[in-house]
Amino acid sequence: MKDPLRPHSGPRIRTLTVGKNELPVLDFQGRDQASGPSVVLTANLHGDECTGLGALLALIPRFESVLRRGRLRVLPTLNPSGLERRQRRVPQDDHDLNRIFPGSAQGSESDRLAAAIWAELASARPDLVVDLHSDAPQSLPYVLLDRATGLSGEARRALEARNLALAEMCGLTVVHEYPDEQYRRFSLDKSLSGAVLNRLRVPALTIEAGPRLYLNPDDVAVLEGVVLRILAGMNLTDPVNTAPTRRVAGRWRRDSGPRAPSPGVFRPRVTLGEQVQAGALVADLYDVYGRALPGIYAENAGFTLSFVERTHLSAGAPMCTWAVPEVP
Numbered sequence: 312m313k314d315p316l317r318p319h320s321g322p323r324i325r326t327l328t329v330g331k332n333e334l335p336v337l338d339f340q341g342r343d344q345a346s347g348p349s350v351v352l353t354a355n356l357h358g359d360e361c362t363g364l365g366a367l368l369a370l371i372p373r374f375e376s377v378l379r380r381g382r383l384r385v386l387p388t389l390n391p392s393g394l395e396r397r398q399r400r401v402p403q404d405d406h407d408l409n410r411i412f413p414g415s416a417q418g419s420e421s422d423r424l425a426a427a428i429w430a431e432l433a434s435a436r437p438d439l440v441v442d443l444h445s446d447a448p449q450s451l452p453y454v455l456l457d458r459a460t461g462l463s464g465e466a467r468r469a470l471e472a473r474n475l476a477l478a479e480m481c482g483l484t485v486v487h488e489y490p491d492e493q494y495r496r497f498s499l500d501k502s503l504s505g506a507v508l509n510r511l512r513v514p515a516l517t518i519e520a521g522p523r524l525y526l527n528p529d530d531v532a533v534l535e536g537v538v539l540r541i542l543a544g545m546n547l548t549d550p551v552n553t554a555p556t557r558r559v560a561g562r563w564r565r566d567s568g569p570r571a572p573s574p575g576v577f578r579p580r581v582t583l584g585e586q587v588q589a590g591a592l593v594a595d596l597y598d599v600y601g602r603a604l605p606g607i608y609a610e611n612a613g614f615t616l617s618f619v620e621r622t623h624l625s626a627g628a629p630m631c632t633w634a635v636p637e638v639p
């Protein structure tokens with residue numbers, strides 16, 4: 312009997328139900344060959360981060376016609392309750408899903424959600440997993456690379472090199488995660504991409520693009536192009552023409568940005584991606600009477616990946632997410 316959801320050859324569509332959350336799972340197969348690489352695309356893990364969801368919804372009607380080889384599994388929202396309530400965390404228990412992978416079948420709703428998502432990731436036997444996130448309205452799109460802290464020696468070097476090579480095909484600024492000690496302390500090895508890299512030992516990329524709470528057509532279009540480049544790079548599709556994206560070349564790592572020395576309203580003196588030296592004045596600071604306060608200076612050489620989505624900073628608060636040179 313024909314599946315009513317598959318009038319033509321379309322994707323296989325399933326629903327993964329965990330408590331109050333119903334997650335769509337779409338499986339596409341290459342027209343010419345089902346064998347070949349397997350890629351999983353996920354988005355909207357943080358329920359308020361919507362640009363990735365927007366890009367996947369725009370691409371779902373197109374995947375069927377462009378996919379030639381291999382298999383593609385798409386989960387457009389991993390946190391549908393958070394999407395509805397514009398919340399980062401899973402509303403049922405207020406946990407950050409991106410710090411608890413591979414989850415637990417016995418735990419709270421977030422634990423069970425993570426376990427169910429993990430089973431979908433693992434059963435796809437992926438060659439690459441790409442998780443789409445959003446940072447802020449004023450941000451450069453960038454690829455965030457996890458640390459394979461669960462591995463050592465040649466195994467770690469080879470997996471991280473493979474991951475870096477795949478990140479480079481996105482055409483975006485490439486940023487490594489915090490150094491090992493912070494990476495583990497922040498439980499980033501239990502993020503979706505961190506767990507895939509460290510436990511499945513499979514390449515995994517986190518992409519940060521666009522504002523969180525609304526779909527900006529330009530940012531959605533940039534991300535669509537990135538996804539199509541990834542699929543072509545993985546040989547699932549033939550080469551595609553996509554508009555180049557703005558990119559800061561080089562090897563970088565994520566750092567928290569320059570901090571306000573006192574409370575105040577900040578006005579940046581730098582633009583996104585503008586590289587400055589250590590000690591540079593990067594923002595002016597004012598009180599609400601219009602009096603200039605001592606400004607914000609860069610402690611390290613680097614550039615702004617995204618400005619915080621606020622105007623007033625408390626003392627010691629960073630004005631942005633910062634990128635510093637990655638020292639191998």
Ligand SMILES: [Zn+2]
Binds near residue numbers: 357444445
């Ligand atoms: Zn996120």
